[in-house]
Amino acid sequence: NAGVTQTPKFRVLKTGQSMTLLCAQDMNHEYMYWYRQDPGMGLRLIHYSVGEGTTAKGEVPDGYNVSRLKKQNFLLGLESAAPSQTSVYFCASSYPLDRFRPEAFFGQGTRLTVV
């Protein structure tokens, strides 16, 4: 029972490089999310998706792009990495709130360092 799987778990990038973080869920959830976790700031929403082919901006979307071509996958892209994007990134998925289990399930996180 995999749940939410993130790839990779660790990555070091040089300023200006690009990369894609992959998130896969096997629970048939409609909703998927990307958060970043920074010390003392909790988790902040970057982008989210309420269904295949749809995406929307969250609280801190600048410098990131996302795509959801398949229901089970949600990709987060950094086109030109900056040191301010050093963070731990979490993917999550959930059913809509009116379902019996509306809570979000989280992946293990990706620790990204931009030097």
Next chain:
Amino acid sequence: GDSVTQMEGPVTLSEEAFLTINCTYTATGYPSLFWYVQYPGEGLQLLLKATKADDKGSNKGFEATYRKETTSFHLEKGSVQVSDSAVYFCALSERSGNTGKLIFGQGTTLQVKP
């Protein structure tokens, strides 16, 4: 906009002590409230939830009651264990729009000493 405020940590307790972590929120509607726990090196796991006023969520000895009059959702446990050492996050999800977006508090680190 909506927000969640948690008591600052770190909180250090001895084993079997009583735990309270305060959480208050501001929201324009009627949110669902959650406590998530993050153990070292892991992702977040749901600890408990409450979806309407006066609901009590409970799990693994932890409890929290949805208090609409005080806009609070304080986490309590009567007797903590070393294995409870983790970071605890209070969060809300606004019902309007039905997007499931979570707004988190800043997290409270709990360390339990034997």
